[in-house]
Amino acid sequence: GYAGTAVFSKVEPLSVRTSLVVAGQPDNEGRFVALEFSSFWLVHTYVPNAGQKLERLKYRTESWDKALFAELKALDQSKPVVWCGDLNVAHQEIDIHDPKGNKNKTAGFTDAERESFGGFLASGFVDTFRHLNELVQAYTYFSYRFGARGKNKGWRLDYFVVSSTLLDNVVRYPL
Structure with missing residues (x-):
């Protein structure tokens, strides 16, 4: 696909998945890769940007996010998940330099994107940077x-999100 994701690992994964089904169709943009290791899943994504005029916002939040979050939750049923990549969302006001000037005007800082991501986090996953750095304003x-x-x-658009069961393993996250 044109977007593309890649993972380089010194340890060979048990299995690799490179396709995500979105709205009944395989994602052909190369935005998803999941690697299964003995004790966890590593998922890397390049989440679609909603576009300058927010023309892909509905696709992003109603199709892509729903498919991705369902896949992450399904993987989490077998092993904990480490999800990383460009998530194309500044989840909280502290994650963007000008929240007032960008709110609901700029891709990555719409209520729809922020609520979608927040809802996923509320289902048992943790933004590791924000967990360890509650009040730190840092950007990627x-x-x-x-x-x-x-x-x-x-x-701050790039994240490491983990299953809550992995939280004790997260010790440091500098930007």
């Missing part, structure tokens, strides 16, 4: 325009 993405990095005007 900076626009190339307007010197955003130098001005620390960014977004």
Whole structure:
């Protein structure tokens, strides 16, 4: 697919899945890979961006998110899950430099995206960075325009989310 995800591992996984069924169709954008290891699943995704005019918002929240979250919950039934990647959502106001200027105007900071992700977290998964750094404002993405990095005007779009049963194994998460 055109989006593409990859995982490099020194340990050979027991199995690998590279397809996610979204709205009854296989996702052909290359946005999903799940690796099964002996004691956990590692899932890497590049979640679709809703677009400049939010033209893919409905697809993202009503189709993609629902399919992905169902898959993650199903995997979690067999082994705990570590989910990482570009999730294309700034979940809380602290995760974006200008929450008021972007709320419901910019992909990644709409109520629909934030509520979708928040609902998933409430089902037994944990945002590891926010768990360990409750009040830290840190970003993983900076626009190339307007010197955003130098001005620390960014977004936290990249995450490590784990099954709550793995939380004791999470000890540090610097950005």
